[in-house]
Every structure is written in C-alpha cells, then in structure tokens.
Amino acid sequence: MYYGYRCYTKEDKPLGWLYTFSCDTEYAWTNKDLHLCKRWKTERGAKKHFEHYNNRWQFKSQGGYLKIEVMPEFSESKSSAKSNQQRWNEANRDVLYQAQENYNQKRPIMSFRPKTELLEWLEEERRSDEDGEPESDAALLNRKLEKLKNLEQQGFSDNESRRIKKFNY
Template sequence: MYYGYRCYTKEDEPLGWLYTFNKNLEYAWTNRDFHLCKRWKTEKGAKKHFDYYNNNWQFKSKGGYLKIEVMPEFSESNSSAKSNQQRWNEANRDKVYESQEKYNQKRPIMSFRPKIELLEWLEEERRFDKDGEPETDAALLNRKLEKLKDLEQQGF
C-alpha cells in the first residue's frame, strides 16, 4: 500500500496521480503508470513533502490542489522496482567508474601467491578470538605487515 498525491482541478474534479519529470521541474498526472508517481509507504512520509508539491501543483494547474490518498494497488515491474540510487548509477556510469577508480587508487587491492612455507608459517601465526573463530587472512596479513613496519622503523 502506498500513499500518493491525487491531483484535483480548482473545480474539485479528480484528474489522476501526481508524477514529475525533467528533474522535478515538470508536473503531470496519470491514471495508468502508477510506478512513475510520487508515492510513499507511510502517510507521514507523504505529509512531509506535501506543501512543496501542492504549491507547485497549484501554480502549474492554475488553482488546482493535491490530496494525500491511498493509491490503488499496482505491481512494479523489475525495471521500475529499482531504487533511486540504482537508476542514478545506470544514468551516470562514467561518474561511477571514475569514483571507483579514485577509490581503488587510494586503496589498491594487491594479489600475490606466497610460497607454501610462508602459508604454513602464517597458519601457525593465526590468532583465534574468544569464540574460537580464526582471524581473517586480511587481518593476519595486516597485523604481520604492521609488525614488520615497526621493526623496520626501529632499525632492524
């Protein structure tokens, strides 16, 4: 169940359900494509933004108004069930890749194959927590590298 904004004319005639496009600059209504509409899971969420949308709708419709009402049931297709973040990521793939590259440059992932003797030694050095769970490979390697760095700074 969703709460949405039902659009009315200044003569109190119901038009349909409010949706926006063109980066929330254009307002329209529909009675079919409910997945496009502004909708909230709670009435409180709908009330939070009501004044903003109502003022814009009144201007656009030259005197009409909005009402918060329970929307008719509808099923979302897989493509329309995507979150705002997923839709933004798809629309801005170049920015996503660019920021991922920056992140990877600051925190590189290193891959290597240590010798069998080193793996056996690391397994002997692995610590266990109170519950008997072994520390992760990453935690073990980071701990050993920190120890090596400290020894190197001391002049060994």
C-alpha cells in the first residue's frame, strides 16, 4: 500500500496521480503508469513534502490542488522497477569500466599487514567522535600519516632518526 498525491482541478474534478520529470521541475498526472508517480509507504512521509508539491501543482494547474490518498495497487515489472541510473549503467557498461579504471589508476588501493605491536598501538591512539563512535581505521591511518608528513616537513624525522639510530646501535 502506498500513499500518493491525487491531482484535482479547481472545479474538484480528479485527474490522476502526480508524477514529476525533468529533474522534478515539470509536473504532470497519470492514471496508467503508477510506478512513475510520487508515492510514500506512510502517510507521514507523504505529508512531509505535501506543501511543496501542492504549491507547485496549484501554479501548474492554475488553481488545482492535491490530496493525499491511498493509491490503487499496482505491480512493478522488473524493467520498470529499475531506476534511470540502473538502466543507464546497464546500457553503458564500457563507460563505467573505463571510469572505474581511471579512478583506480589515480587512487590506487594500498594493502599491507602491520605487525601486532603496531595494531595495538593504533588501537590505543584511536579517538572517538562526538557521538562516541570510534574512529574508523581509514581515518586513524590518515590522521597518523598526516602527522608524520607534517613532522617530516619540519625536519623532525631526519634529525630525530639520526639520533635514534646512534642510540640504538
């Protein structure tokens, strides 16, 4: 069961169900292709955006209005259930593969297995965000690498590493 916007004229004549196209800028109604229509699983969801759509429909229909109503049952075939993005992706697989390849070349995925001692140290260094959630592995490593880069740029690494090597031998 879905809730949708039923379109009415200013003379209270029901037209059909609201759908939009051209990136939500054009408004129209239909009684046939209900899978194209604006619909929500709950009445609360439909009410959330009602004012916006109603105002736009009133302008488009020159005085008409919308009502939130339960939509008639409809079945979506597999092809109509796919989004425009999914249909485009299927039709242009070669373009997608090339774009993914270009992305991977510019941003290679690095993989390594740190020692147990390093993993324990990283766990101790892990921070929590405002919600109390622990920092992700990627965020932790990026933060530590950024700190190392900054220290190296200050000349800390070269001088410090020479001193450490001198004392470790």
